[in-house]
Amino acid sequence: MTPPATLDIPEPVLAIARTLDAAGHEAWCVGGAIRDALLGDRQSDVDLATSATPDEVQRLFRHTVPVGVRFGTVGVLDRDRRLHEVTTFRQDVETDGRHAVVRYGASLDEDLARRDFTINAIAYHPLRHEWRDPFGGRADLEAGVVRAVGDPAARFREDYLRILRGLRFAARFGFAIEPATWAAMVAAAPGLAHLSAERVRDEWMKGLVSARSLARFTALWRDAGAARAWLPELRPAAALEAALGRADAEPRDPVLLTLLACEQAAAVLRRLRASNAEVARAEAVERAAAGPGSADEVAVRRWLASAGDAWRDVRWLAAMRDGVEPAWGPVAARIVERGDPLTRGALAVGGADLRAVGVAPGPAMGRTLDALLDRVLERPELNTRDALLALARELA
Known part of the structure; x- marks a missing residue:
């Protein structure tokens, strides 16, 4: 060059x-x-x-x-x-x-x-x-090669993070890893266990964002021994290749991609010292991962009520894994866009209204609100003050 x-x-x-x-x-x-x-x-x-x-x-x-x-x-x-x-x-x-x-x-x-x-x-x-x-x-830039400076084994003994950096560069630029450098990476991979979780997390997330091919990036982690040290939950290559290929063209969200690539992604993110918000997001997705079970509006509304904001992530993951939009996806989007009530806070009545018709504060109030929400999830048109107060009187 x-x-x-x-x-x-x-x-x-x-x-x-x-x-x-x-x-x-x-x-x-x-x-x-x-x-x-x-x-x-x-x-x-x-x-x-x-x-x-x-x-x-x-x-x-x-x-x-x-x-x-x-x-x-x-x-x-x-x-x-x-x-x-x-x-x-x-x-x-x-x-x-x-x-x-x-x-x-x-x-x-x-x-x-x-x-x-x-x-x-x-x-x-x-x-x-x-x-x-x-x-x-x-x-080496012209040849498309990642090669260690000098003695590869010595370079990786100096800082084991260099193994992960090399994998990231190879995936980002579509470069090959020079054979002696690769052999030294594999030999030194057990040393990755001594790195801080934060440094490993940063390399994993940077790699997910920058890799030309997510399938190659995850394969490099697996084949070099990095996944064995830090991501044993990484899914097998055969289960990942098609989904990651679809995700290549999507905006890169490292939390979503970790959910796509790994079993028990919340545990992975916790191990990597991800933020509390990132771990909580993964946990919410895992709780809602089964989806609504059908595209029936009532079933989708009930599922949305429990899934909360995680529904969009679950929808995206299903599309990446299956290669098609889940049947319930457009239904969920329509329900959310329409503004159907999905939470207690969206009900047309509150605690003061219910106390006025004789509902006692405390557990009874909570049970009544839950019962009203259940009826509204089935029939959103019931979400008016008069209709809900009438239902509350029946339940009292």
Whole structure:
């Protein structure tokens, strides 16, 4: 791959590079933005690597944030208060498969040597328009290959998350994984168990959102041993291929896709430390997953009353799994659009109305409201104040 003579680097990043350069420090654009630019996908979020130490970066710029200063990264805020990461050239001194102890004073090539994959170990000087690619990353981009920098086994021992990152890159770009890199991934996969759930969750969800083929992404997790470590509930490939193929063209919702790909998805999301809202959403879908059983309006209304907001997710999942809209789907949509009463709160009477006709507060009130809702679910036209009060008198 012949690189372009220049890259279109955002002006705020150029301003940071000029300040570092004027102070006698090297400043190179690195990371995913450079990789993506070479693939024709320009990014506005460009990271810089520099010979300046974190203390020197903080002295040079008025507005900074110590986003990862322990690991050499300082966030520099531009005039629009947008943060740009500036990281000191570094070498790993000690690693435990999760975190690294680093030393500063490294060269650019030494800094690139500690990166995970060759396609991420490319640097561009935004002022001199020079390229640095000591590990053949551009050739691997052109060939469509994910290859570890240097010794693959050593790279994965340094940080087991790199296995999941490699799977994500392969699925996102449609790249092959170089054989020695793949073999090292599989061999190192037991180390994935030592990662934090949050880091694994982020890679799983990013992969679901970015993969060209969801079936390939999940197959990579399964075949590399990542699913064995973190997602034993991942459904077999034969049960997933058609459904995930349909989902490829849909907007990517990682919670829905986890429900599609995994048995007991709520338990999976809980293990991955997803948010309470995400876990609750999955639990609601699992409770409602059976659907209404028929397309009869009364049956669908009763099911909607129990399913709540989960009905749309259940409808989408059924369409992805079966390849056709469930028969009850349009009926449910029509009921919701029409505004049929489905909850106690939608009834035309409340507690004060019922007390006025002799219904006692407490459990009796709850039973009466439930009975009224049951009648209204069967016949929505009964949801008027007069009709419900008459029914309440009969029930009293």
